[in-house]
Amino acid sequence: xxxxxxxxxxxxxxxxxxxxxxxxxxxxxxxxxxxxxxxxxxxxxxxxxxxxxxxxxxxxxxxxxxxxxxxxxxxxxxxxxxxxxxxxxxxxxxxxxxxxxxxxxxxxxxxxxxxxxxxxxxxxxxxxxxxxxxxxxxxxxxxxxxxxxxxxxxxxxxxxxxxxxxxxxxxxxxxxxxxxxxxxxxxxxxxxxxxxxxxxxxxxxxxxxxxxxxxxxxxxxxxxxxxxxxxxxxxxxxxxxxxxxxxxxxxxxxxxxxxxxxxxxxxxxxxxxxxxxxxxxxxxxxxxxxxxxxxxxxxxxxxxxxxxxxxxxxxxxxxxxxxxxxxxxxxxxxxxxxxxxxxxxxxxxxxxxxxxxxxxxxxxxxxxxxxxxxxxxxxxxxxxxxx
Amino acid sequence: xxxxxxxxxxxxxxxxxxxxxxxxxxxxxxxxxxxxxxxxxxxxxxxxxxxxxxxxxxxxxxxxxxxxxxxxxxxxxxxxxxxxxxxxxxxxxxxxxxxxxxxxxxxxxxxxxxxxxxxxxxxxxxxxxxxxxxxxxxxxxxxxxxxxxxxxxxxxxxxxxxxxxxxxxxxxxxxxxxxxxxxxxxxxxxxxxxxxxxxxxxxxxxxxxxxxxxxxxxxxxxxxxxxxxxxxxxxxxxxxxxxxxxxxxxxxxxxxxxxxxxxxxxxxxxxxxxxxxxxxxxxxxxxxxxxxxxxxxxxxxxxxxxxxxxxxxxxxxxxxxxxxxxxxxxxxxxxxxxxxxxxxxxxxxxxxxxxxxxxxxxxxxxxxxxxxxxxxxxxxxxxxxxx
Numbered sequence: 001x002x003x004x005x006x007x008x009x010x011x012x013x014x015x016x017x018x019x020x021x022x023x024x025x026x027x028x029x030x031x032x033x034x035x036x037x038x039x040x041x042x043x044x045x046x047x048x049x050x051x052x053x054x055x056x057x058x059x060x061x062x063x064x065x066x067x068x069x070x071x072x073x074x075x076x077x078x079x080x081x082x083x084x085x086x087x088x089x090x091x092x093x094x095x096x097x098x099x100x101x102x103x104x105x106x107x108x109x110x111x112x113x114x115x116x117x118x119x120x121x122x123x124x125x126x127x128x129x130x131x132x133x134x135x136x137x138x139x140x141x142x143x144x145x146x147x148x149x150x151x152x153x154x155x156x157x158x159x160x161x162x163x164x165x166x167x168x169x170x171x172x173x174x175x176x177x178x179x180x181x182x183x184x185x186x187x188x189x190x191x192x193x194x195x196x197x198x199x200x201x202x203x204x205x206x207x208x209x210x211x212x213x214x215x216x217x218x219x220x221x222x223x224x225x226x227x228x229x230x231x232x233x234x235x236x237x238x239x240x241x242x243x244x245x246x247x248x249x250x251x252x253x254x255x256x257x258x259x260x261x262x263x264x265x266x267x268x269x270x271x272x273x274x275x276x277x278x279x280x281x282x283x284x285x286x287x288x289x290x291x292x293x294x295x296x297x298x299x300x301x302x303x304x305x306x307x308x309x310x311x312x313x314x315x316x317x318x319x320x321x322x323x324x325x326x327x328x329x330x331x332x333x334x335x336x337x338x339x340x341x342x343x344x345x346x347x348x349x350x351x352x353x354x355x356x357x358x359x360x361x362x363x364x365x366x367x368x369x370x371x372x373x374x375x376x377x378x379x380x381x382x383x384x385x386x387x
Numbered sequence: 388x389x390x391x392x393x394x395x396x397x398x399x400x401x402x403x404x405x406x407x408x409x410x411x412x413x414x415x416x417x418x419x420x421x422x423x424x425x426x427x428x429x430x431x432x433x434x435x436x437x438x439x440x441x442x443x444x445x446x447x448x449x450x451x452x453x454x455x456x457x458x459x460x461x462x463x464x465x466x467x468x469x470x471x472x473x474x475x476x477x478x479x480x481x482x483x484x485x486x487x488x489x490x491x492x493x494x495x496x497x498x499x500x501x502x503x504x505x506x507x508x509x510x511x512x513x514x515x516x517x518x519x520x521x522x523x524x525x526x527x528x529x530x531x532x533x534x535x536x537x538x539x540x541x542x543x544x545x546x547x548x549x550x551x552x553x554x555x556x557x558x559x560x561x562x563x564x565x566x567x568x569x570x571x572x573x574x575x576x577x578x579x580x581x582x583x584x585x586x587x588x589x590x591x592x593x594x595x596x597x598x599x600x601x602x603x604x605x606x607x608x609x610x611x612x613x614x615x616x617x618x619x620x621x622x623x624x625x626x627x628x629x630x631x632x633x634x635x636x637x638x639x640x641x642x643x644x645x646x647x648x649x650x651x652x653x654x655x656x657x658x659x660x661x662x663x664x665x666x667x668x669x670x671x672x673x674x675x676x677x678x679x680x681x682x683x684x685x686x687x688x689x690x691x692x693x694x695x696x697x698x699x700x701x702x703x704x705x706x707x708x709x710x711x712x713x714x715x716x717x718x719x720x721x722x723x724x725x726x727x728x729x730x731x732x733x734x735x736x737x738x739x740x741x742x743x744x745x746x747x748x749x750x751x752x753x754x755x756x757x758x759x760x761x762x763x764x765x766x767x768x769x770x771x772x773x774x
Contacts, residue, residue, distance in 0.1 A: 012702055014424045015402050017435050018632055018719055019704050020521065020644035021426070037401045039408070040427035043521065043644060048404050110533055115526060134407065134430065136523035138649075139502060143530020146497055146671070245405055257407035257430060262525075284533070315399055317406050332405055 010035055021045060024070030025160050025222025033240045041071035041134045049242040053313070054337055056241035060209060061338070064168035064233055065241040066226075069213075070160035072119075072131040075138050081150035082126035088148075089130075089141060090120065091266070091283050093276040097122050102187045102202060105130070106274050107137055108285035112265040112292055115140055117256050119204055121189055131161060131215075133256035144284065158219045159200075163243075164229065165211035168236040173212050175232040177201060181212070194228055197221045206243055208251030208380055245313050246334050249343055252303070252376030259301060259331045259345055265292050268347070269301045270375070300353040301331065303375035306342035306361050308368035310335035319362045320346050320370070327352055330361055336377065343377045346370070397422055408432060411457030412547050412609025420627045428458035428521045436629040440700070441724055443628035447596060448725070451553035451620055452628040453613075456600075459506075459518040461546045462525050468537035469513035475535075476528060477507065478653070478670050480663040484509050489574045489589060492517070493661050494524055495672035499652040499679055502527055504643050506591055508576055518548060518602075520643035531671065545606045546587075550630075551616065552598035555623040560599050562619040564588060568599070581615060584608045593630055595638030595767055632700050633721050636730055639690070639763030646688060646718045646732055652679050655734070656688045657762070686715065687740040690762035693729035693748050695755035697722035706749045707733050707757070714739055717748055723764065730764045733757070
């Protein structure tokens, strides 16, 4: 078992004053298992790492990891018009999303700006969950609903997801939930329970590795669920970690708030495929997005390789220039230990977005040359060996 | 000057992964002046303390303190219907708020629940700022606006407030802005500049002490403004600190997210005076709040004195019971060094809300008796000596 005998719990006073920010149902377990840093996401604490992030990255690639991502708060939409209303919120075509399936979806504003990029689950004909990135979509949805004639209820249910990610995650999930895990297509889910703990199990994750999420539906049973998973995972070398930025950048996955914000539209950040505007359905931002698509975007988020010594994950955006003029910024970048390169994303004008374009990036290690490259950095079909 | 020669900057990796959370225009100065902990508020870093919070409390009571509260993000509402739209958002009567004045205001949902408790400033007939507590009112306001016929623009401007609080704040502000500071009534403001730095100066704050806020309108000049204030404050013993929870609890001030949330209405948390429903104006929540007022609330936030050894500020809510049954929770509590008592707030059923009621509170130091008392704990008219 991973549980060291003498773990000094993280001093929460370094991040917390008072009871304003919420703790997850797994919080006590994350402290006991030696979480060394938390960040804040959706007004809650998110465990960042228990060990060196590079060690956690290798563990994710080779074994299986357990993440407390309760911060993926849900917005639940029910009521007779829930389908029509949820469709109003997103450019995904929900008429093709059957009960038991989910979608990676964008929530867009009237001008096409991105409000959030949740995983959407359809639990019933008129029953949806949005597992949110870091913005108060509950307020957005309530504001939008107020003046429609649609009969919907919008609330935050008692639901707290965990991610189980890595090549051995399938074996752990099979030990917990049996064969049905193997038949589960990507972005599908089933409802179940474990020793009476009510759960939703999805084939989703933020890694590009084989992975699952377990949505706990009873916050009072968080630690019990956590220990049950750790027990089932012990033969497979499971360990608690934070989300891996190295791995998600390798996979070309975006982090809302860093790589895309309300100021970006889906086409700028390479998520145009999530806009399905040819369908009949009305959704917020439809006209704006149609215009943007027809006109073309002026800037783009591109993959970059930064030619420098190994870089730690950026803590601020890094200025990008071309021929002495500032043209854009790096939004995420980090050294990939297996690619042995610094990889990341840069938001640049389309004139500088072609693969092969040379740029200059101001990093904490000094100015460094960078090259625009194709994404993702790691082909999901191809396994890359450790050395 | 307060600036020690050798300050080891706070390790941001303890709270940050990547560039998702924003740094304030004063961030570099807060690091240089030795900020020892940050929390997160409105997707930004908020300096919590530079020294022991009790030492910072005494400094606030006896001298003057400078706080980086850039996290009070603004929602700016302009356009021909800005007055009517802003009125729609709040139960305050804005017809009585003239240009140059502000209000402590609530933003309420359709069911009367509290979405936020900003300071509202009226900069023009149809020009408003909401200086926000920790929730995405930008999304709420945009959602509400979408389906009205009102012509408004809603955006987050480049505005970053500082608080200058404490008995010597008036002298510091006079040194910076001259006599006009002395004539400024509570919740009023003026627009000005300092060496060309565009500012709004308000007579507001989160302390119950004499205090001001300086709203910077050009994020590129944050550090320059900070140093200018530190220089003017040097003869008055100014020092950078975090917001003081001890002082704000003494004053009976509430912290959104802890002492009130979307699940609370104004009457429950003692803010019924901010609902002015007899006026003609339409606002969101008007019908619900009228019903709640007529019916009476079922629970109330009350002042409590907790009879125990000195308690650190609570990090979670503390269960409250009466005769063996759980009846409520303490939302904020801390030891007041000058009152020499543990003081705080508890949300309890009205049957347990009368002054003098005895309760039992589960604190980290064990179960402790508590008594319901009147608020505020410190009369704003009365100075309480240090010993």
